[in-house]
Amino acid sequence: MKQTIETLSVESLRVAYGEKRTTPEEVVREIIRLAERDSEMNVWITPPRMERIQPYLDALAAFDPNQAPLWGIPFAIKDNIDLAGVPTTAGCPDYQYVPREHAVVVDRLIRAGAIPVGKTNLDQFATGLVGVRSPYGETRNAIREELISGGSSSGSAVAVARGHAAFSLGTDTAGSGRVPAALNGLVGYKPSLGAWPTKGVVPACASLDCVSVFANSLEDALEIDRVLRGLEPTDPWSRELSPLAPELPARLVLPAGELSFFGPYADEYRWAWKRAIEKLESLGLPIEYVDTGLFQEAADLLYGGPFVEERWASLGGFIEAHPDSVLPVTAGILRPSAESSYDGASVFKAIHALQAIKLESNRLLSNAVLVMPTSGGTWTREQVRNDPVRTNTQMGLYTNHCNLLELCGAAIPFGEAAEGVPFGITLFAPSSRENLAIGAALAATSGSAQPEKTAAAGHTFVAVCGLHMRGYALEKQMLQLGAKFVREARTAPKYALYRLPTVPPKPGMVKREGQGKAIELEIWEMPLASFGSFVSDIPGPLGIGKVELEDGTEVPGFVCEGYAAAGAEDITSFGGWRAIE
Structure with missing residues (x-):
């Protein structure tokens, strides 16, 4: 059997299984073939192998396919999320350990019948938005290999885009679950903080970390949300948030004035954003153009304030004990500088400033959805190697504010900036109104905010x-x-x-x-x-x-x-x- 990027999805596999056109084992064998074909793309750290996957295939016999919503659906796991019995490396060979238990999100997916096929590459310790900061090799873009794949969930995105999985898990602290989606033509959904448990995930910034999903459609992402959403009593960061029921917002909020774009396709990205605005205006939803400076203020606090020290709180002990095990660019970002002036008072000042920005953000987005480009551009892998910090920083221009302001983000493809260069937008909403972001994203992908009033003939x-x-x-x-x-x-x-x-x-x-x-x-x-x-x-x-x-x-x-x-x-x-x- 043959599976393509277009057909390897939750819905297509479900139908194919129901019609007896294929089996989960046949699908897995094809995935293994595709992963071996793409081995030079550095997608995997623990690649798909039948001996590891077979026990999960065998376990399907105990499921009723009609009761297991993800029966036989193959998925990939970012290698900072635990899969029992398989090493978790977080992109650092010396850090690796073999967990005895699945991360909660992985366990929920397996209990729903999904099949874990392997662990994917990432920017080391989930620190980066470019996909080249890994000792396991630079993950190549799924469409144009000279371009970056985006990070830190680089392998998870490319695995789905290349047909190695129907969906994949990533993480998203500052954009890692949205930037790779945009650069590889995928949907990337990042729920609100705590909506999906993070127990069993290597922390980057524990108070801001989210598990995210990459998929070929928003409908597939919603299928995953139905399985993963819900309180986990043993997870201190888990919250009970309402199930998603997509709803159209009262209005869309777009940035006023010209936005900044960068990289070798800056002009093409600028025109793609203008085309996106034209399409959004055609949906029939009211649009308000506003000064989005407050979102940049929040973004500046993430890496330009004391919040950056939280990464050191999680990983500093390992780096101090293993200074030669960490990539220099990663260590340079994580390690506090000798000139750092941050102290306890700095933390509380930042918290107080952030609360004021949250208040304004929630007012602005009351019954509304913010729309921005997912990324303001892209780079070649060579450009990032030559200028690793500046290029990476610019990739977070329209993503870094999200988690600090407790927003969800639905990143969706929105055409191309240039041939083979996908363009995407992200729809943001407060954690109390996630359904508005999903409703607006569904309207944008369908090209209409109005549902069909009549069925097709017959x-x-x-x-x-x-x-x-x-x-x-x-x-x-x-x-x-x-x-x-x-x-x-x-x-x-x-x-x-x-x-x-x-x-x-x-x-x-x-x-x-x-x-x-x-x-x-x-x-x-x-x-x-x-x-x-x-x-x-x-x-x-x-x-x-x-x-x-x-x-x-x-x-x-x-x-x-x-x-x-x-x-x-x-x-x-x-x-x-x-x-x-």
């Missing part, structure tokens, strides 16, 4: 709110009937949701004028030729009726007869089936 929309949704047992039935997922949506605030005492439990949605709530659901498009048999197989008290959406439109969808509520648990307050199942 088809009908169907609203599903339970086991027919993606990742649940009856999704397979939807695919077999030729239905395609269209979008996530919510009902008008007029519905109650009940957990019916069936085996397995199912949701029942009942219209309650004046007493209900907006319920999260999915809109699918189904051929009319399949719709009749679909409806006839639905057992009572469920049925198909008109479901009113929050935009006032009505579509056919699952409803429940009112009498069933008497013996069922009222779960309306959860707002949807995904919140409890």
Whole structure:
């Protein structure tokens, strides 16, 4: 079998497995072939090998594919994230150790049926945005090998872009999960601080570190978020943040005036940004152009203030004990200078300044999404070798502010700056409104902020709110009937949701004028030729009726007869089936 960059995704593999066109083992063998083909690109530290992957393939027999949302989906892991029994190096051979347990995020993915295939290269100790700071070799760009791959999650990005994995885990403290995405034509999603656990991740700046995901589509990134999001009681940095339900913001916030661009394609990047603005303006969402200087103020605090000392707090002991084990450029960044004037008072002054900037940032982004270029340019690998600090610093121009201000970031491809030179934008939102960044990103990638009001000829929309949704047992039935997922949506605030005492439990949605709530659901498009048999197989008290959406439109969808509520648990307050199942 053959897998390409376009088809190696969560959705395509799920369909291929369901139709018996391939198996997870065949997919893994092809991944191994591709990784060996690309061995000179320095993507991997622990590359895909069947003897390491086979136990995970064997374990799939114990899973029900209909209950495991990532069954058989291969993924790559940045080598500062633990995979039990495999060395974690953080890009430093002398630092390596063999963990006994998976990082929490890796464990959650494996429990969902995903297959870890190997550990990827990175800028040493996740210190860099360029992808060339590794004793395991410079990771080459997936499209044009003379260009940098971006870092620090260099191998994780290139692994997905070259078809070595359907998705990959990276980390993101200052842009490491977004810059490589932009430079290799991928989606890179960095959730809010604490949304995904970081236990089992080698710290860079522990209070600012995030695990991130690289994927070929935003939909795939959302699939990963559903598995990884949630409080981990043993992780001191973990937080309980609401599940993502994409929603359009009230407005987009864009930088006023000319932005700075750099590198050999500076002019091309400038024109790509102007084209991006034109497309964003065509979405129909209100746009506000503002002075974004406050975001630069926050970015300056990350490496131009005492926060940089947190990296030394995590790694200083190792570097002091092993001074020859660390690359000179890495040590130079991590080691405090003899002239450093930072003291305890400096830390608190920076915290106080940052709080004031956060207040202004949250006000500015109230019900809004900030849009910036993911990167203001790129470099050749040779240029970075010749000027390692300045070139690296410029790569963080539009990313460094993110975690200090507790923002999430959805980096999405947005065409090309030049032939073979991808361009991308990032949509930022506060941690309390991550769904706005995702909603705006989905609108931008689809080219419209308005959902389709009518189905294609010969088809009908169907609203599903339970086991027919993606990742649940009856999704397979939807695919077999030729239905395609269209979008996530919510009902008008007029519905109650009940957990019916069936085996397995199912949701029942009942219209309650004046007493209900907006319920999260999915809109699918189904051929009319399949719709009749679909409806006839639905057992009572469920049925198909008109479901009113929050935009006032009505579509056919699952409803429940009112009498069933008497013996069922009222779960309306959860707002949807995904919140409890």
